[in-house]
Amino acid sequence: MSVRHALLALLSEAPKYGLQMRDEFERRTGEVWPLNVGQVYTTLQRLERDGLVASDGEGEGAQKSYRITPEGAAELATWLRTPPDLSSPPRDELVIKVLVAMGVPGVDVREVIQVHRRHVVELMQEWTRIKRDAVPGDLSLALVLDAELFRLDSVIRWLDAAEGRLRRAGATNAPRPATSKPPVERARRGRERVTR
Amino acid sequence: MSVRHALLALLSEAPKYGLQMRDEFERRTGEVWPLNVGQVYTTLQRLERDGLVASDGEGEGAQKSYRITPEGAAELATWLRTPPDLSSPPRDELVIKVLVAMGVPGVDVREVIQVHRRHVVELMQEWTRIKRDAVPGDLSLALVLDAELFRLDSVIRWLDAAEGRLRRAGATNAPRPATSKPPVERARRGRERVTR
DNA sequence: CGACACATGTAACACGTTACATGATTTG
DNA sequence: CAAATCATGTAACGTGTTACATGTGTCG
Numbered sequence: 008m009s010v011r012h013a014l015l016a017l018l019s020e021a022p023k024y025g026l027q028m029r030d031e032f033e034r035r036t037g038e039v040w041p042l043n044v045g046q047v048y049t050t051l052q053r054l055e056r057d058g059l060v061a062s063d064g065e066g067e068g069a070q071k072s073y074r075i076t077p078e079g080a081a082e083l084a085t086w087l088r089t090p091p092d093l094s095s096p097p098r099d100e101l102v103i104k105v106l107v108a109m110g111v112p113g114v115d116v117r118e119v120i121q122v123h124r125r126h127v128v129e130l131m132q133e134w135t136r137i138k139r140d141a142v143p144g145d146l147s148l149a150l151v152l153d154a155e156l157f158r159l160d161s162v163i164r165w166l167d168a169a170e171g172r173l174r175r176a177g178a179t180n181a182p183r184p185a186t187s188k189p190p191v192e193r194a195r196r197g198r199e200r201v202t203r
Numbered sequence: 204m205s206v207r208h209a210l211l212a213l214l215s216e217a218p219k220y221g222l223q224m225r226d227e228f229e230r231r232t233g234e235v236w237p238l239n240v241g242q243v244y245t246t247l248q249r250l251e252r253d254g255l256v257a258s259d260g261e262g263e264g265a266q267k268s269y270r271i272t273p274e275g276a277a278e279l280a281t282w283l284r285t286p287p288d289l290s291s292p293p294r295d296e297l298v299i300k301v302l303v304a305m306g307v308p309g310v311d312v313r314e315v316i317q318v319h320r321r322h323v324v325e326l327m328q329e330w331t332r333i334k335r336d337a338v339p340g341d342l343s344l345a346l347v348l349d350a351e352l353f354r355l356d357s358v359i360r361w362l363d364a365a366e367g368r369l370r371r372a373g374a375t376n377a378p379r380p381a382t383s384k385p386p387v388e389r390a391r392r393g394r395e396r397v398t399r
Numbered sequence: 400c401g402a403c404a405c406a407t408g409t410a411a412c413a414c415g416t417t418a419c420a421t422g423a424t425t426t427g
Numbered sequence: 428c429a430a431a432t433c434a435t436g437t438a439a440c441g442t443g444t445t446a447c448a449t450g451t452g453t454c455g
Contacts, residue, residue, distance in 0.1 A: 009296045010442080016303035026406055035302050040294050046443065048408060053441085069451085070406070087304050087315050090322035091296050096351045098236050100205045100287050106231050106343055107212035108283050119283050126286035146372050147302055153368075154361045155292040161357035165350045172349075176342050206414080222434055239416065244436060249413085265423080266434070402455090409448075416441085424433070 008086075010042065011050055015075060015083040018060060022074040025051060037148030039155075054079070101162065105169055116173060124166045131159045204282075206238065207246055211271060211279040214256060218270040221247060233344030235351075250275070297358065301365055312369060320362045327355045 010032075017028050017035075025047050032042045051073055054060040059079035063072045075083070101123060108119045138152045206228075213224050213231075221243050228238045247269055250256040255275035259268045271279070297319060304312045334348045 008442080009294055009299045013299050013303050016307050019307045024406080025408090035306065036299065039291055040299075041291065043444065044406085045408075045445085048406095050442085052408095083307065084310070087300060087307070087310060088318050090319050095235055095237065096347075096354070098205055099350055099354075102347060102350045103205045103209050103232065103236075104283060106346060107209050109342075110231065111212050111215045111279065111283070114280070114283060122284050123286050146305075146368060149368060150302060150365055151292075151298060153364050154295055154298045157357040157361045157364070158292070158295075158354070161353040165353045168349050168353070169346055172342060172345060204414085220434080221436090240434085241417085241436075242415065244434095246414085248436095400455105403453085405450100405452075407449085407451105410446085411444100412446105413444080414442085416439100418438085418440105420437075421435085422433100423435105424431100426431080427429090 010046060011054065012083060012086045014047065014050055014054065015059060015079050015086075018073055018075040019080060019083055022063070022072045024070040024072050027070075028073075035147050037145060037151040039148065039151050102165075109173075117170060120166050120170050120173075124163060127159050127162050127166070131156060131163075134159070206242060207250065208279060208282045210243065210246055210250065211255060211275050211282075214269055214271040215276060215279055218259070218268045220266040220268050223266075224269075231343050233341060233347040235344065235347050298361075305369075313366060316362050316366050316369075320359060323355050323358050323362070327352060327359075330355070 013032055014028055017023060017031050023031065026044060028051075029042050029044050029047050032047075033040065051060065051062075055062055055073070059076060059082055060073045061076050063074070104123075105116060105120060108114050108116045134152055134155055138149070138156070141148050141152070209228055210224055213219060213227050219227070222240060224247075225238050225240050225243050228243075229236065247256065247258075251258055251269070255272060255278055256269045257272050259270070300319075301312060301316060304310050304315045330348055330351055334345070334352070337344050337348070
């Protein structure tokens with residue numbers, strides 16, 4: 008849902024057309040998150056279908072300008088103040104990788120952890136270098152780089168914590184005892200488990 | 204791509220059938236990440252189509268058992284040691300929200316930041332409580348909770364850093380000067396920009 | 400003219416979610 | 428028997444990616 012609302016935000020300043028919005032999105036995100044042009048057009052079509060934007064139908068191969076509607080502005084205002092997804096945390100590919108690796112025969116989880124740790128360290132060094140060389144006044148880029156560096160740092164801390172837990176829990180592939188434990192409060196919040 | 208490979212990992216221990224894999228996936232991830240059953244079946248179909256798993260065709264309405272193929276095992280081994288996506292960092296909805304909010308007229312970015320900060324603090328408290336009440340021996344759950352808490356902590360640190368940057372950069376919606384700066388080295392790595 | 404950038408699209412596919420449909424087996 | 432649970436699927440939709448098609452305007 009990010010792109011959809013980001014386009015709304017871009018239109019809330021002034022009417023714009025497709026390619027222009029692609030360029031603006033990338034500029035605003037410090038040129039770090041490329042946005043596919045095709046997605047801009049299809050997303051704009053859906054936004055128009057839903058009444059959140061309207062187009063000046065310049066049919067003749069020219070630029071087709073979109074503007075935000077009052078409904079779109081309301082939707083945008085709501086989105087800006089709504090925290091994303093209160094339910095389960097997003098599925099984290101790296102966490103899944105480590106968790107399932109624990110059960111795969113012939114795989115050393117600790118090695119998997121170390122491989123990824125090394126890679127994350129390299130990534131942090133690369134982003135740090137980019138941050139150092141960045142134009143000082145570029146607030147957008149600085150914010151994006153901050154976010155990525157904080158995130159990568161948390162990944163490293165998790166990998167180290169996981170390594171510690173595994174070390175403490177016994178060095179081998181300990182077969183989980185499959186105890187029938189009480190389910191986590193939370194989780195299972197209406198998602199699936201619908202009484203049908 | 205997480206689910207696809209996670210299913211491969213589950214099958215690498217022993218042949219299994221659909222619902223069983225849903226349950227195992229959820230158990231292995233500490234019951235925190237619900238997995239849709241339908242997705243299991245469609246993903247298994249795609250895996251079979253790609254030759255990574257094979258099924259014992261128990262056609263008679265009974266359980267349909269899948270097993271991993273040598274190609275599947277190879278694919279799994281590769282995946283476990285391959286760090287996810289070396290190119291741009293994943294698009295972060297919260298970061299996008301703050302970045303685009305800077306340009307939306309009538310919106311106070313600082314307030315947006317504070318709203319989300321409060322929410323993240325609440326989330327951390329909730330997960331911390333769950334962690335405290337969790338069964339001590341549950342390694343999977345502990346790892347998932349660790350990951351989420353580290354992640355949320357990094358989000359808070361980013362929000363605070365962003366607040367600081369905004370404060371320093373001038374309290375208002377500073378219109379970006381649209382300077383034509385040199386593009387970030389990195390980014391634009393073959394994605395889009397194909398010479399056609 | 401030919402090449403290139405600008406601008407708008409469409410098609411095909413992967414993945415994910417929700418909802419629905421259909422049998423088989425168990426159990427009150 | 429009836430209801431619930433187990434088990435397998437399908438349909439529709441949203442989002443995202445890659446690739447292709449088409450037209451226009453500019454410039455060497």
